[in-house]
Amino acid sequence: MGGNSPCASCKLLRRRCAKDCIFSPYFPPDDPHKFAIVHKVFGASNVSKMLQELPVHQRADAVSSLVYEATARMRDPVYGCVGAISYLQNQVSQLQMQLAVAQAEILCIQMQQEPTLPMNQIDPVDEKSLLLSDTNFNNLPQYLGFASSSSVIQDPPKRESLWT
Amino acid sequence: MQNLTTTMSNSTRCAACKSLRRRCSQDCVLAPYFPANNPQRFACVHRIYGASNVTKILEKLPVESRSDAADCMTFEASSRIQDPVYGSTQTIFKLQQQIVQTQYEIAKVQAELAMHNAQQQMHQIQQQQDHQNQNHLLGQSSLMNVNSAASEQEEEFHYLDQQQLGGFYH
Numbered sequence: 001m002g003g004n005s006p007c008a009s010c011k012l013l014r015r016r017c018a019k020d021c022i023f024s025p026y027f028p029p030d031d032p033h034k035f036a037i038v039h040k041v042f043g044a045s046n047v048s049k050m051l052q053e054l055p056v057h058q059r060a061d062a063v064s065s066l067v068y069e070a071t072a073r074m075r076d077p078v079y080g081c082v083g084a085i086s087y088l089q090n091q092v093s094q095l096q097m098q099l100a101v102a103q104a105e106i107l108c109i110q111m112q113q114e115p116t117l118p119m120n121q122i123d124p125v126d127e128k129s130l131l132l133s134d135t136n137f138n139n140l141p142q143y144l145g146f147a148s149s150s151s152v153i154q155d156p157p158k159r160e161s162l163w164t
Numbered sequence: 165m166q167n168l169t170t171t172m173s174n175s176t177r178c179a180a181c182k183s184l185r186r187r188c189s190q191d192c193v194l195a196p197y198f199p200a201n202n203p204q205r206f207a208c209v210h211r212i213y214g215a216s217n218v219t220k221i222l223e224k225l226p227v228e229s230r231s232d233a234a235d236c237m238t239f240e241a242s243s244r245i246q247d248p249v250y251g252s253t254q255t256i257f258k259l260q261q262q263i264v265q266t267q268y269e270i271a272k273v274q275a276e277l278a279m280h281n282a283q284q285q286m287h288q289i290q291q292q293q294d295h296q297n298q299n300h301l302l303g304q305s306s307l308m309n310v311n312s313a314a315s316e317q318e319e320e321f322h323y324l325d326q327q328q329l330g331g332f333y334h
Contacts, residue, residue, distance in 0.1 A: 043214045058249045065253040069240060077221060078229045081252045082236040088259035095266040102273040109280050
């Protein structure tokens with residue numbers, strides 16, 4: 001990168017792009033918007049410090065997540081990523097209620113079909129599925145009351161899709 | 165007097181101004197959201213965003229939204245400190261996974277319900293058919309009874325007639 005065109009960060013910061021520039025592998029010159037958004041929210045020096053504290057093989061993912069958070073913050077200056085988290089928490093709650101209703105229905109049917117069987121012989125409802133909130137969000141502030149924002153959510157799943 | 169003023173301004177400085185070692189003005193943007201009794205909160209956001217970026221972000225927002233914004237930035241900053249690679253996106257990823265898993269569980273249970281309903285319907289149809297067949301058979305057998313009763317009666321009448329006739333001929 002040093003011999004050719006400077007990386008997006010050095011271009012924006014108007015400085016010489018050194019051979020060992022910490023930004024250049026992750027902020028190529030053909031995508032200036034990516035660094036601009038991260039710089040706006042976090043600041044170049046903070047990003048540099050964060051990347052320096054990480055082993056090299058984790059820096060690409062770190063940059064992707066920083067870009068994601070910065071983008072979320074730009075789209076929703078009040079709630080940022082937390083808006084997305086709140087929206088997803090709502091979705092999870094609704095789905096868990098749906099699941100509980102469906103499982104109760106199955107249980108009813110099983111009890112109707114085998115009324116003489118003692119409770120412990122009826123197919124137990126999958127405990128794991130009833131306790132789907134086992135992911136430890138204990139330290140996650142309940143932002144359910146906040147206006148949950150779906151504007152920052154890309155079409156769901158797959159970790160890879162977070163970075164597109 | 166000057167010392168007293170300095171002391172007073174020292175004790176009333178917000179966590180941000182204390183950390184930045186500057187005078188905390190009356191209209192300090194950060195003061196309402198980073199009180200002096202919680203220095204950790206500001207330290208967190210300062211480490212990840214930087215004081216000037218936090219100030220810029222808050223300044224652009226209407227006053228009524230700033231508290232929420234400060235809370236959210238604090239949450240994201242502390243997530244980033246706990247997980248320097250993924251920060252709060254890790255939470256998003258886990259929630260997305262949880263949604264997929266729950267949707268799968270729902271689909272499984274709904275398939276089971278559909279099967280039960282289908283079995284029940286088949287059972288009802290079978291019962292109806294059996295009932296109809298039974299009625300048909302009953303109908304046939306009662307018809308047979310009527311016919312045999314009628315033909316018996318006919319024979320009796322015929323016998324009686326013959327007797328009467330016989331009575332004439334004798």
